[in-house]
Amino acid sequence: MTPPAAAPAFLNTHGWDGAQILPLAGDASFRRYFRVVRGGTTGVLMDAPPQHEDSRPFLQVADHLHALGFAAPRVIARDLAEGLILLEDFGDDRMAEVIAADPARETPIYTAAVDLLRDLHRHPAGDLPPYDMTVYQREAGLFPEWYMPAVGLDVPAGYDAAWAEALAPIAGDRGVTVLRDYHAENIMLLRNGSLGLLDFQDALAGHPAYDLVSLLQDARRDVPPALEAAMLAHYGPVDGAAYALLGAQRNTKILGIFTRLWKRDGKPRYLSFQPRVWDYLERDLAHPALAPVKAWFDAAVPAEKRAVFWEGFQA
Structure with missing residues (x-):
């Protein structure tokens, strides 16, 4: 540094x-x-x-x-x-560390973070590029590009087609500003009581469920399922199929990105997050809207190459 x-x-x-x-x-x-x-x-x-x-x-x-x-x-x-x-300078009170120091604040801080999204989603997205099928597919493609060879697997046909079929119902949604990396390490608690936003340079115009997934299926910290459910109800109503679709797409992308950070960029610390991301992905894939994608994963990625592969893994 x-x-x-x-x-x-x-x-x-x-x-x-x-x-x-x-x-x-x-x-x-x-x-x-x-x-x-x-x-x-x-x-x-x-x-x-x-x-x-x-x-x-x-x-x-x-x-x-x-x-x-x-x-x-x-x-x-x-x-x-x-x-x-x-x-x-937004100071040092980052959401993740504040909650770690005082777990009793977890629910109110997450409630404030969901309120911010609810307020943001009341406004048009403005002049931002679309979060469309091309972007979804490019991001999902990081999994076969980086993850599959890293765990010694070939890439069978049908991956892009499975995602295209699953994502088709939501790929044209450009309704809101999607910050794309909205989670506890990118949200600051400011002195005036509001929340400060960081790491938003990749924002696109897309579906409102995406940033909810980013916040509530956080790759870097455990979000209790009960809290996730309570926050979705607080935002409400949330399209359950869209939430699962975007959760699966995001978590698949993250598995590829964290593997790339290890293999290409020499940053192995991100591997410790892989089991958590796999847990989210398995839950998302169970939704009926993900049937074609789940079928591909079931055929292409055996259980021993999923979360269990990364438990205790040392690069």
């Missing part, structure tokens, strides 16, 4: 001369984050190397969310040629 070479000059140009640059976080992409401290003022420096990351969608979606009254980090300064953006 060495700061980018261009960071001091960038900060000097924008009135943050002499600021400390402290490691804050990295994520599953090439982006890195640093806390910038100057006197009693702090900001967050996002380092998104332009050869790997296009920061323009982040700025566009931030503007969209601000216009709707939601808390995305305010942009203080930017230099897209260097891939540097200085952002408002």
Whole structure:
């Protein structure tokens, strides 16, 4: 987490001369984050190397969310040629850690997160690309591309066709802003009591059930089934078939992405999440709407290559 070479000059140009640059976080992409401290003022420096990351969608979606009254980090300064953006600092009270420290707050915080989605879904999606069949299929394709060879399996025919059949009823839905990575590690509890949003640069226009799945079938932490059911009822009504379809599609994608992070990017820590993701996927595949996809999985991926394969796995 060495700061980018261009960071001091960038900060000097924008009135943050002499600021400390402290490691804050990295994520599953090439982006890195640093806390910038100057006197009693702090900001967050996002380092998104332009050869790997296009920061323009982040700025566009931030503007969209601000216009709707939601808390995305305010942009203080930017230099897209260097891939540097200085952002408002939302502090350290991330949803996941706050709940871990005080489990009694789990239900009220999840209720607030569902309320935010309910409010967001009252607004049109705006000028965002569609979450359509092309995107669904491209994402689902990460499973045969990365997971199957990693566990020593061939890829039988029929995968794309099974997803096309299952997803057809919802693939044209462009009704709401889909943040796409809305979960407990990307939601901040702000001092004013509202929720701050992070990691929304991949937002698309799609189905309202997707971000509910992202929140309630969280790859990184256990969400008790009773809490999941209560939050779906709180949002209500939710199309159960759409929720299962998008849960299956998302969890299949995640299994591929986490395998890729291990194999290609040298980030094996994500493998520890695979059993949880498999548990979600197995539950989603049990819905009748997933019948063609379940049939493919049953034929192509034996039980010993699913969740059990990753228990105690060491890369």
